[in-house]
Amino acid sequence: MVDDGGLQALREAARLSPDNLPLRRHLADTLLARGYLAEAEAEYRAALVLAPRDPGISTGLAESFARQGAYGVALSVLEPFLAQPGYPARMGVVAARAFLGEGDVAQAGYRYHEAILRDPSAADPDLAARLSSGARPAPAAGPPAQPVAAPGSSGQPVTAPRPAGVPAAPYQQSAGTDGGAEVERSRFTFADVAGMEAVKEALRVKLLLPVQQPELFAAFGKRAGGGVLLYGPPGAGKTHLARAAAGELGASFVNVGLADILDMYVGQSERNLRGVFEIARRNRPCVLFFDEVDALAARRSDMRQAHTRQLVNQFLAELDGVDDRANEGVLVLAATNAPWYIDVAFRRPGRFDQLVFVPPPDTAARAAILRILTRDKPLAEMDFDAIARATEDLVGADLKGLVDRAVEAKLRESVAAGRPVPLTTGDLLAAAGTAAPSSVREWLATARNYVMHANESGAWDELMPWIDRKR
Numbered sequence: 001m002v003d004d005g006g007l008q009a010l011r012e013a014a015r016l017s018p019d020n021l022p023l024r025r026h027l028a029d030t031l032l033a034r035g036y037l038a039e040a041e042a043e044y045r046a047a048l049v050l051a052p053r054d055p056g057i058s059t060g061l062a063e064s065f066a067r068q069g070a071y072g073v074a075l076s077v078l079e080p081f082l083a084q085p086g087y088p089a090r091m092g093v094v095a096a097r098a099f100l101g102e103g104d105v106a107q108a109g110y111r112y113h114e115a116i117l118r119d120p121s122a123a124d125p126d127l128a129a130r131l132s133s134g135a136r137p138a139p140a141a142g143p144p145a146q147p148v149a150a151p152g153s154s155g156q157p158v159t160a161p162r163p164a165g166v167p168a169a170p171y172q173q174s175a176g177t178d179g180g181a182e183v184e185r186s187r188f189t190f191a192d193v194a195g196m197e198a199v200k201e202a203l204r205v206k207l208l209l210p211v212q213q214p215e216l217f218a219a220f221g222k223r224a225g226g227g228v229l230l231y232g233p234p235g236a237g238k239t240h241l242a243r244a245a246a247g248e249l250g251a252s253f254v255n256v257g258l259a260d261i262l263d264m265y266v267g268q269s270e271r272n273l274r275g276v277f278e279i280a281r282r283n284r285p286c287v288l289f290f291d292e293v294d295a296l297a298a299r300r301s302d303m304r305q306a307h308t309r310q311l312v313n314q315f316l317a318e319l320d321g322v323d324d325r326a327n328e329g330v331l332v333l334a335a336t337n338a339p340w341y342i343d344v345a346f347r348r349p350g351r352f353d354q355l356v357f358v359p360p361p362d363t364a365a366r367a368a369i370l371r372i373l374t375r376d377k378p379l380a381e382m383d384f385d386a387i388a389r390a391t392e393d394l395v396g397a398d399l400k401g402l403v404d405r406a407v408e409a410k411l412r413e414s415v416a417a418g419r420p421v422p423l424t425t426g427d428l429l430a431a432a433g434t435a436a437p438s439s440v441r442e443w444l445a446t447a448r449n450y451v452m453h454a455n456e457s458g459a460w461d462e463l464m465p466w467i468d469r470k471r
């Protein structure tokens with residue numbers, strides 16, 4: 001382990017190379033291992049901005065919350081992952097610790113044993129002993145003074161007041177300015193999104209036409225407003241689609257991840273949420289995009305703690321706005337891999353009143369995605385259909401990884417040859433052979449379990465043909 005001098009050098013290196021993800025991760029892991037929990041939390045947040053949804057970084061962030069006693073916030077970070085099978089074993093152990101902290105011994109035991117079965121090296125004898133005695137974890141001991149948690153059945157928040165000198169999450173720092181928020185101008189439009197014609201059409205009608213042709217909409221007595229909830233397997237292109245919708249509309253784009261909102265201090269998550277809506281309102285027209293929204297908008301009945309319920313209520317209040325015009329020109333899009341966890345209150349008119357399924361790409365869509373992903377590269381004669389046939393079950397994100405790997409190999413070859421060597425069908429087929437198995441099938445199996453017996457309202461109609469097809 002690094003000594004204090006080494007730690008200082010790591011901090012300095014990270015300060016000088018803020019975009020160096022492996023370095024920031026290493027610093028965060030080191031801080032966590034040394035017990036500098038608040039600093040580790042801040043570093044994991046920064047790393048998550050560079051690599052949103054990275055399971056390892058999310059696990060680190062959750063562990064830093066859990067060890068500070070903020071069990072509910074830790075679980076909110078992990079929830080999107082826990083909803084899917086096959087999450088990393090260490091994540092299961094951290095989840096177990098947080099569930100135990102919340103007094104949910106049954107869930108803690110289940111998560112712990114399930115994780116250890118998959119990877120015995122993740123075992124934590126101390127936690128195992130506490131699990132068998134049903135006790136709660138002892139308060140964390142570490143060098144810096146940590147906030148005192150007050151978990152329990154009293155319905156009181158598990159969070160503590162923010163001590164002086166502890167920085168707030170990014171949006172709080174930017175109160176009154178847009179300094180902390182990433183307000184992007186999207187360079188993508190729908191032309192950069194392959195396939196998904198039905199999805200694009202739904203977004204056009206819902207989001208774009210009212211803004212582009214308000215007279216037409218008014219003539220039919222329709223008002224703009226209300227958000228869209230995009231759901232589907234991870235990597236199928238939900239974020240890409242949201243960004244492209246902003247570009248299509250010429251609107252600014254604000255991409256909000258969990259790490260931007262969740263905070264262990266009383267009321268801070270709500271303030272962060274209000275902050276991002278305010279930033280979007282100041283930058284109209286704006287597409288405000290919430291990724292992994294299930295962690296912010298989960299069913300209140302599922303919420304273990306009062307403070308997370310307050311966050312849901314705040315979210316609902318922001319979506320409704322103080323008056324009819326509060327969110328004019330702000331188009332709220334949200335994405336989730338686990339739509340069945342979303343509180344139904346979010347689906348009322350004016351909120352996320354439209355559910356749009358972003359499906360895994362079929363063969364034709366995969367060929368089209370590959371064309372888009374390789375269009376600015378030197379190419380030989382390509383047979384994209386053959387590659388598409390060889391990549392069944394891969395989603396857009398997997399295809400992007402595959403193209404990146406093939407391009408990297410080609411770059412090395414080009415450097416050796418001293419000239420650009422074009423990418424071939426064979427290169428992409430070879431990269432396809434080494435692609436990691438995708439989670440699409442697992443996702444569809446999970447989705448099937450949730451929606452088969454709960455489609456009375458027809459909410460999941462779009463999903464049904466996919467579930468039946470993959471049986």
Ligand code: ADP
Binds near residue numbers: 194233237240398400
């Ligand atoms: P999700 O938000 O559903 O997890 P992303 O939007 O992050 O997925 O997709 C990952 C990447 O895959 C995108 O950045 C994009 O490069 C690529 N991609 C996914 N779907 C498409 C598509 N339909 N057309 C072009 N590229 C796509």
